[in-house]
Amino acid sequence: MVEITPANIQLWSKLGSCGAYGQATLTLPNISDKIVVLTADLCSFSGLERFKNKYPERFFNIGISEQNMLGIAAGLAKEGFIPFASTYATFASMRCADQIKVCMSYMKLGVKLVGLTSGFSVGILGATHISLEDLAVMRSLPNITILSPADCLSVVKAVQAAAQIEGPVYIRLSGTMNNPIVYHKDFDFKIGKAITLQEGTDICIIATGSMVFTSLRVAEILKKYKLTTKVVDMHTIRPLDTSTIKEACKSKLIVTIEEHSKIGGLGSAVAETLSLEEKKPPHLILGADSFYAHAGDYNYLLQTYGLTTEQIVEQILNKMEKK
Amino acid sequence: MKKIDVNLMRKDIIKMGYASGSTGAHFGGGLSLVEIMAVLYGKIMNFNKENPTDEKRDRLILSKGHGIMAQYAALKQLGLLSANDLLTFKNNNSFLPAHPSMNPKLGIEFSSGSLGQGLSLGVGTAIALRQKGNINSRVFVILGDGECDEGTIWEAAMSAAHYKLNNLIAIIDRNHLQYDGNTEDIMPLNDLEFKWKAFGWKTIKCDGHNQEELIQTLSSQYEQPLVIIANTIKGKGISFMENKPQWHNGVLTKSMYEIALTELEK
Numbered sequence: 159m160v161e162i163t164p165a166n167i168q169l170w171s172k173l174g175s176c177g178a179y180g181q182a183t184l185t186l187p188n189i190s191d192k193i194v195v196l197t198a199d200l201c202s203f204s205g206l207e208r209f210k211n212k213y214p215e216r217f218f219n220i221g222i223s224e225q226n227m228l229g230i231a232a233g234l235a236k237e238g239f240i241p242f243a244s245t246y247a248t249f250a251s252m253r254c255a256d257q258i259k260v261c262m263s264y265m266k267l268g269v270k271l272v273g274l275t276s277g278f279s280v281g282i283l284g285a286t287h288i289s290l291e292d293l294a295v296m297r298s299l300p301n302i303t304i305l306s307p308a309d310c311l312s313v314v315k316a317v318q319a320a321a322q323i324e325g326p327v328y329i330r331l332s333g334t335m336n337n338p339i340v341y342h343k344d345f346d347f348k349i350g351k352a353i354t355l356q357e358g359t360d361i362c363i364i365a366t367g368s369m370v371f372t373s374l375r376v377a378e379i380l381k382k383y384k385l386t387t388k389v390v391d392m393h394t395i396r397p398l399d400t401s402t403i404k405e406a407c408k409s410k411l412i413v414t415i416e417e418h419s420k421i422g423g424l425g426s427a428v429a430e431t432l433s434l435e436e437k438k439p440p441h442l443i444l445g446a447d448s449f450y451a452h453a454g455d456y457n458y459l460l461q462t463y464g465l466t467t468e469q470i471v472e473q474i475l476n477k478m479e480k481k
Numbered sequence: 482m483k484k485i486d487v488n489l490m491r492k493d494i495i496k497m498g499y500a501s502g503s504t505g506a507h508f509g510g511g512l513s514l515v516e517i518m519a520v521l522y523g524k525i526m527n528f529n530k531e532n533p534t535d536e537k538r539d540r541l542i543l544s545k546g547h548g549i550m551a552q553y554a555a556l557k558q559l560g561l562l563s564a565n566d567l568l569t570f571k572n573n574n575s576f577l578p579a580h581p582s583m584n585p586k587l588g589i590e591f592s593s594g595s596l597g598q599g600l601s602l603g604v605g606t607a608i609a610l611r612q613k614g615n616i617n618s619r620v621f622v623i624l625g626d627g628e629c630d631e632g633t634i635w636e637a638a639m640s641a642a643h644y645k646l647n648n649l650i651a652i653i654d655r656n657h658l659q660y661d662g663n664t665e666d667i668m669p670l671n672d673l674e675f676k677w678k679a680f681g682w683k684t685i686k687c688d689g690h691n692q693e694e695l696i697q698t699l700s701s702q703y704e705q706p707l708v709i710i711a712n713t714i715k716g717k718g719i720s721f722m723e724n725k726p727q728w729h730n731g732v733l734t735k736s737m738y739e740i741a742l743t744e745l746e747k
Contacts, residue, residue: 194612218608221643223636226601230640233605236591237613241605260595261602265583 160184162311162344170310173205174335176274178310180205182317183242187213189321196231196243198224204244204274228254228269232261235268240321246280247273247330251292262326263299270320270327277332277368277417278459285450288459293395294422296328303349304395306330306416306424308370309340312393315347323349330395332367332417334456340371340391352399358386361413361474362406366392366424369415375467376415376474383475392424403431413442413474417465420445442477444470483559485523487692490515490554491718492745497550497570497577499738504571507579509728510625511550513656513689513713518555520695521621530559533588539618540590540606544599545625545654546580547730552589553577561587597631600624600651604641607649607706622651627659630668635680641706642681650699651682651708654689656715658726673710682708689713719744 160166160181170178183206186193195209196218210217220227224245231241244250250273251258261267276289296304305327307316313331320327340355352364355374365373370391377387388409390402406412412432414425425443432438444465451462460466464473491512498506522528526539543552553570556562562577569575576584580594591602603622610618628634641649653673657664664670677684683703687694689711698709715729716722719741722731733741 215612218644220640221636223633223640225633226604226636226640229598229601229633229637230605230608232591233602233607234609234612235605236602237606237609239609239612256595257598257601260592260598265592 162314164342167311167339167342170314171337171339172335173310174337175310175313175331175333176203177205177335178313179244179272179274179317179331180207180209182314183209184212185314185318186242186321187216189318190240192238192240193321194218194234194239194241196220196227196241198222198227198245200245200274224249224253225257228257228261228271231269232257232265232267240268240270242270242272242317244272244274246287247276247289247292248287251289251295255295259299263301266301266325268325270329272329272331274331276330278456279332279334281459282453282455284453290419290446291422292330293416293418293424297396297422297427301326302396303327304330305349305393306332306366306395307393308367308391309333310337311339311341312347316393319347319349330367337368338371340374347393350394350397350399352402353391353393354402355389355391356387358388360385360387360409361411362388362390362409363413363415364390364392364403364406364424364428365415366395368417369465372465372467372470373415376470379467379471380474385478395424395427398427398431400431403428404435407432407435407438410439411442411474411477412439413444415444415465415470418445419448421448440477442473444473482523485519485555485558487515487519488745489558490519490551492742493554493557493567494550495719495733495738495741495745497553497567499733500568501571503732505730505732506550506571507547507730508719508722509658509715509725510545510548510654510656512717512719512722513654513715514548514551514623515717516690516692516695517623517652517654517711518551520692520699522555522559524696525699526621527618528588530561533561534585536615537618538588540620541588542590542593542599542603542606542620542622543581544593544622545596545628546593548623548625548654549579549581552581556587596625596628597633600634600637600641603649603651604637604644604646607641607646608644610648618648620649622649624651624653626653626655626657626664626670626673629653629670629673638677638680638682645704646706647702647704649706651706653708653710654713655710656713658715658724658729660726660729662726677708682706684708684710686710686712690717
């Protein structure tokens with residue numbers, strides 16, 4: 159049994175979100191005997207070797223055929239199983255987009271689709287493997303719960319939460335190996351309920367995935383400028399916690415940060431909610447601008463898209479000065 | 482099992498397609514499926530209309546969703562649909578749309594219409610039945626021949642053979658026509674039998690309008706998944722529709738409608 163202990167939290171952090179997903183799957187058969195796990199030739203990459211060895215009859219490697227994997231998972235879901243299917247986020251969300259639309263969105267079949275390495279973490283492999291569009295794709299498709307955990311413990315919690323709800327779920331995994339730890343102990347992960355990590359009155363940062371930890375560091379630096387910052391972990395993109403967003407209107411500036419395109423992701427979702435509010439502060443949307451950078455490592459790409467801690471601080475200060 | 486009258490099925494297809502009015506209906510690919518549907522519902526499938534969600538039922542997946550009029554016509558003869566229900570075909574908000582919409586009460590297992598997805602769903606269903614220990618139910622997937630242009634069909638075919646799914650049967654409605662013309666002109670399928678065999682399937686060709694042949698081939702059991710390449714005629718039974726690509730989706734005028742029904746009376 160994989161348990162939430164300080165040692166395991168450290169281990170999962172070292173493994174990164176893919177490895178944490180693999181560890182999380184080991185806990186699922188205790189939740190339901192209907193769990194099955196599918197991969198498209200990314201068994202070892204997704205840390206699924208242990209699951210495969212422990213539960214060979216529940217494990218299906220479909221080969222390099224993501225669309226087929228989605229359809230097979232949907233068939234299994236229809237017959238009462240709880241299938242977790244994973245591949246690179248970019249292929250999960252776009253190679254399979256039509257299958258997701260028909261099977262998960264239209265028929266509401268309970269496939270739990272896991273998008274590995276979203277954002278920049280495999281950026282060295284180039285634009286084909288970077289996933290900056292998956293939230294936009296999934297948000298445009300109805301009926302799918304969308305989760306975007308902040309760290310590796312959150313990955314485990316999100317996977318377990320997904321297994322316990324009916325219906326389709328997309329889980330977006332971001333960050334690299336040695337993923338920084340946001341949650342040092344067990345916590346209440348409730349789908350659709352954002353978590354306020356710290357309070358502040360000047361700025362409210364609403365972040366998702368890997369950018370949650372970055373936001374905590376940003377908030378720390380902003381203290382030096384006598385600015386207090388509220389930091390929110392928006393781990394569920396749908397259903398969106400609109401009350402937390404409305405609450406953020408009390409601050410002087412709302413900042414959304416995501417390792418995703420500025421179009422269609424968290425920033426857009428928050429803006430859609432804010433647009434209906436009469437009294438609201440300016441909203442700074444930070445994320446990837448709409449272009450493909452040259453292949454490069456994680457830090458190179460964060461820099462290219464203006465998402466390092468220092469760059470974010472600078473953009474926030476600029477915005478505050480102009481107010 | 483109730484014997485299904487194929488002539489009545491064709492009349493019902495003409496009636497529901499005519500009732501759908503000026504938007505037309507997929508007559509060609511519905512008419513080519515009539516005997517296949519009649520044999521599945523009348524002779525082969527374990528499907529109890531009193532309990533359409535029975536775990537022990539055989540599952541039917543119409544991957545070529547545009548052939549749905551043949552399924553509706555068969556379901557009418559089983560008593561699950563009325564003549565009036567059929568006349569709502571393609572109406573706004575009708576539960577009988579132009580492409581199947583998942584409906585457990587009718588035994589319509591999945592929504593379809595986006596070609597190339599049904600065989601993967603069939604593979605998943607067949608694996609699930611095996612996992613559950615349901616060794617008696619079979620999964621039938623009806624594919625169009627033009628649909629075999631889709632790469633996902635071949636992804637699914639490979640996986641079905643890999644998992645040795647002998648509870649999975651694909652039936653290809655080999656009418657040689659797709660939307661834009663002859664399958665061999667648009668994107669040649671060439672030797673389909675050879676291809677499926679190479680993908681690890683037991684492959685049988687038969688006359689898709691000969692019920693005895695269909696019954697015989699669909700009754701056999703093998704160690705691997707089975708594909709039946711059912712040679713058919715698109716628009717079968719209506720002289721002016723047979724082998725005419727324009728009747729993939731066509732509009733019946735009143736005089737055509739009367740001619741069609743007269744032909745079916747003979």
